[in-house]
Amino acid sequence: MANLKKEGIIFDIQSLSFHDGPGTRTLVFLKGCPLKCLWCANPEGQRRETEIRYYLTKCKGCLECEKACNSKALAFNNSGISIDKSKCSECKERSCVEACYNEALTVVGKIATVKDVMKSIKRDIPYYRGEGGVTLSGGDPTYQPEFAIEILKACKEEYINTAIESAMLTSMEIVKEFIAYTDLFLIDIKHMDPNKHRELTGVTNEMILENIKIIAQHRPVIVRIPIIPGFNDDKENMLETARFCFKNNISRINILPYHKLGQAKYNQLGLEYKMPEISAPENREMEHIKQLIESEGVICVI
Ligand code: SF4
Numbered sequence: 001m002a003n004l005k006k007e008g009i010i011f012d013i014q015s016l017s018f019h020d021g022p023g024t025r026t027l028v029f030l031k032g033c034p035l036k037c038l039w040c041a042n043p044e045g046q047r048r049e050t051e052i053r054y055y056l057t058k059c060k061g062c063l064e065c066e067k068a069c070n071s072k073a074l075a076f077n078n079s080g081i082s083i084d085k086s087k088c089s090e091c092k093e094r095s096c097v098e099a100c101y102n103e104a105l106t107v108v109g110k111i112a113t114v115k116d117v118m119k120s121i122k123r124d125i126p127y128y129r130g131e132g133g134v135t136l137s138g139g140d141p142t143y144q145p146e147f148a149i150e151i152l153k154a155c156k157e158e159y160i161n162t163a164i165e166s167a168m169l170t171s172m173e174i175v176k177e178f179i180a181y182t183d184l185f186l187i188d189i190k191h192m193d194p195n196k197h198r199e200l201t202g203v204t205n206e207m208i209l210e211n212i213k214i215i216a217q218h219r220p221v222i223v224r225i226p227i228i229p230g231f232n233d234d235k236e237n238m239l240e241t242a243r244f245c246f247k248n249n250i251s252r253i254n255i256l257p258y259h260k261l262g263q264a265k266y267n268q269l270g271l272e273y274k275m276p277e278i279s280a281p282e283n284r285e286m287e288h289i290k291q292l293i294e295s296e297g298v299i300c301v302i
C-alpha cells in the first residue's frame with residue numbers, strides 16, 4: 001500500500017498535458033534536480049527547498065517587504081527589490097512574502113503529501129480514457145525518490161498509467177524501485193561524452209547511461225535530447241546517441257530545440273543565467289539531425 005502521508009515538495013501540477021507521455025496527462029513537478037544544465041528552462045525546479053520569486057512588473061515599490069524582514073536581507077534599487085541571499089535566513093514565516101499585498105513576492109514550492117497530490121490527480125481521471133495518466137517531472141523526480149515512488153505506487157493502485165521525465169542520475173537500488181511502478185521512462189541524454197556532459201550539466205554521464213541500459217531491459221524508454229547549437233548538436237554526438245539507443249533496444253528519440261523561454265525566471269529567482277548567447281536551432285537543422293538519427297535505425301520525433 002502506498003504511504004499517502006509521505007511528504008515532499010512540489011512546485012506545480014498541470015492538468016490536460018498532451019506532450020509528456022501517451023494520451024492526456026497530469027504533470028506533477030517535484031522540486032530539486034541533481035543536474036545544473038546551463039540552459040535549464042525550469043530553474044525554479046533546481047533547488048529542493050522552497051524559494052522566493054520576485055515579479056518586478058507587479059512591484060509598487062511600497063517597501064513593506066523590506067520593513068517586514070528582520071534579517072535586513074532586502075534592498076530596493078534600480079531593478080526593484082533584491083534579496084541578499086547571504087543575509088536571508090529563509091525564515092519559516094516568509095515575512096516578506098506575507099507583507100507584499102501585490103503578490104510581487106511569491107514562494108515557489110510547497111510541501112504536499114501523496115494524498116494531496118492524488119486528490120489533484122483523481123480529478124483528472126475522466127480525461128485519461130485508458131491511454132493517459134500521470135507524468136512526474138521537475139526538477140527531477142529522482143531527487144525526492146521516496147516521495148516520487150509513493151506517488152507512482154498510489155497511481156498504480158488506482159490503475160493509472162505512469163511515466164517519469166528524468167535524467168535517471170541515481171543509485172541502482174532506486175532505479176529498481178522506479179522500474180516497479182513506472183510504465184514509461186522519458187530520459188534525457190544531454191551528451192554522450194562524459195567530460196562534455198559535465199561541462200554542460202555539472203555531472204558526468206556514466207551512471208545515467210548505465211541506468212538507461214538496465215531500465216530499457218524492463219520498461220519502454222524514450223530518450224530525449226535537448227538540441228543546443230554548438231554544444232551537443234554535432235554529427236558525431238547525434239550518431240553516437242542513436243547507436244547507443246539502437247544497441248539497447250530503445251526505438252525512439254525525441255529531439256527538443258533549445259529555447260530561451262525560461263531566461264526571465266533567473267532574474268526573478270536572483271540567479272545568474274550562465275548560458276552564452278546562442279540562437280535556437282533552425283527547422284532545417286532539426287530535420288538534418290532527425291535524418292542522422294534515423295539513419296541508425298531509431299525513430300526520431302521533433
Ligand atoms: S524569507 Fe525571511 S529572511 Fe528571507 S528575505 Fe524574506 S523575510 Fe527576510
Ligand code: SF4
Pocket residue numbers: 058059060061062063064065066081099100101102103104105
Ligand atoms: S512589498 Fe511587494 S510591492 Fe512592495 S516593494 Fe516589496 S515586493 Fe514590491
